[in-house]
Each structure stands twice: as structure tokens, then as C-alpha cells.
Amino acid sequence: MSAASAFAAVLVILGALLAFLGSLGLLRMRTFYERIHPPTMGTTLGTGLILAASMIHFTALEGRPVVHEILLGGLMTFTTPVTYMLLVRAARRREHHADDGSDD
Amino acid sequence: MNIFALALGAAQFLLAAAMVFALYRLLRGPRAQDRVLSLDALYVNAMLMVLMFGMRTGTAIYFEAALAIGALGFVSTAALAKFLLRGEVIE
């Protein structure tokens, strides 16, 4: 119980730290194409670690295996790349059609 | 258990800061694609925050909320990106 919760605590901190750094990168990077990269830290490993912590925590808490977090992990894994690719295509298109640099 | 509660508090603080960063970029822009990207980061952080609340209270209902946020966030970001792709086409 104690070992499990200590392990879950480490996972939670690491996952949240990755999500934090992802958003910090979103803030700090200079161009749009550079800003695309950091948030994927939060959506891949960050989410994965926090979901693993949630599985460990609830399994210990309820005394039976709780694994439905896998579904959320699968959802994030398959949907994030799709939105990012769509967004990059939209950005490329907008840059091609609006070289005057007007905002929005 | 105490260590875990402490870790949850720290993690929630980190996620709150991450949400503020994403919100700042959302308001700041400069272009629409930056705003959509920030919205995506914001909902992912919000989803993780909801999972944290779930672990804090020990109820499974928060998981359902996180699932709903995840699904709706994907659809709305994809719709916004699609709008940017198609809404401004000069033909």
C-alpha cells in the first residue's frame, strides 16, 4: 500500500512536470512551428504517467485491478496526432494565402 | 497516503501553472493557429487536472468527466483546425 502510493506519487509529479514544461514551451518558443512540439510532451508521456498513477492508486484503493484508464490513453494517443496534423496544414495554408502578415 | 496527497498538491499546482501558460498564449496569439494550439494544450491540462481531483477524492466518476473532456476536446480542436483550413481559402 505504502510502496504503491509512493510510486504513484512519483509518477504523478513526473507527469505533471512534463505537462507543465509542455505549456512552458508553448509560451517560450518563438515561431508557430516550434510551438507545435512542446505540448506533445503533455499529451504523450505526461498523460501516460498520470494515467499509470491513477491505475496504481485506484487498484490499491479498491483492492481489484482498475484498468479503464487504458481507454483514455488510447484515445489521447490516436487523436492528438490527427489534430496536430490538421492544424499544421491549416497554418501552412494560411501562410501561403496571407503573406502580408495580417493577424487573424 | 500522506506522501501521495502532498504529491497530488504539487502536481495540481504545476498543472494550474501550465493552464495559465496555455491561457496566456491563447489570449496573446499572435495568429489564429497559435490560439487553437493553446486551446488544445489547455484542454489536455484540464483533463489531467480532473484526473487529479479524481485521485484526491477516490471516486471513479471523475474518470468519466476526463473521458468526456478528452473526446470533446479532440472534436472541437479538429473542427477549429478544419475551419482554419477551409474558412479562409482564396479561390
Place this chain on the structure above:
Amino acid sequence: MRLFFILLVAWLVLNESVAPGHILLGAGLALAGVLVYKRLEPATHARNRPMLVLQLVGLVIADIVRSNFAVARIVLGLGPMQRKAGFLSLPLEIRHPAGLATAACIITATPGTSWVRYDAALNIVTIHVLDLADEAAWIRLFKEHYERRLMEIFE
């Protein structure tokens, strides 16, 4: 029929139950999902190679973990001093649509690289890389890790 079982198992995991009622309801929903999918997409003819798929998944996870820490260093300003971000054109050998889609998802999900554009006529893909230190090494990694395996799985 693989899709049917994936959907059924997803339903049972979501409800955390293997009661007969849930199996029946899940089977009905999975069947509806399969019928909808059949109308959307022709069969992709993926070869049945579970070991290769597992190997690929393991590689992708390892690469994602590694690049997470690399991007974290860059965000914190601990990375290389002269970081050069930029686009990279990469001639491909793989042509199967499902293989290309999988490659696109892997590249985009990995922090530090994202799939920008694919030219079907020339079979060239443009990728944006956050830290373009060693182009040749990066291309070699992509070819050896992903393209070869994806071709074996899909073609």
C-alpha cells in the same frame, strides 16, 4: 473481425464488467461500429504479424520517452546552444496509405518532430524538426526504426 473484438473489449473495460447483459450490448454496439467502418473504408490488408507490431510499439514508446526528455531540456534552455529548428525533406520508399498514416501519427506524436506535408507524386514527406542537429542521423533513425518495419507490416 479484429475490430469487432477491439470494440467489444473496449466496452467491457469501460464498464468494468463481464455481465452477460454488457456482453450482449457491447456486441451489438461493436457490430454497428464494424458495419459503419465497412462503409467508410475498404480493407487495408495489413498482414497479421503481432510480434512485429509489438516490437514497433515498444520502439515508439522508447523513442517518445527519449524525445520527451530531449524537448524538456530544450524548453528549460539546457539544450545545445546553437539549436536550429527547420523543415526536412525525406524521400520515402513506403507507399501503402495505412503505413503512411501510421508513420505520420508516430512522427507527430513524438515531441520534437511533426509531419507537415506529403507529396504523393514524388513520395517525399516534409517534416518539421525542433532540433535539427544531425540530419543524416535522424533520417537513418526514421528509416531503420519505422519505415522498414511499417513496410513489412503493411506491404
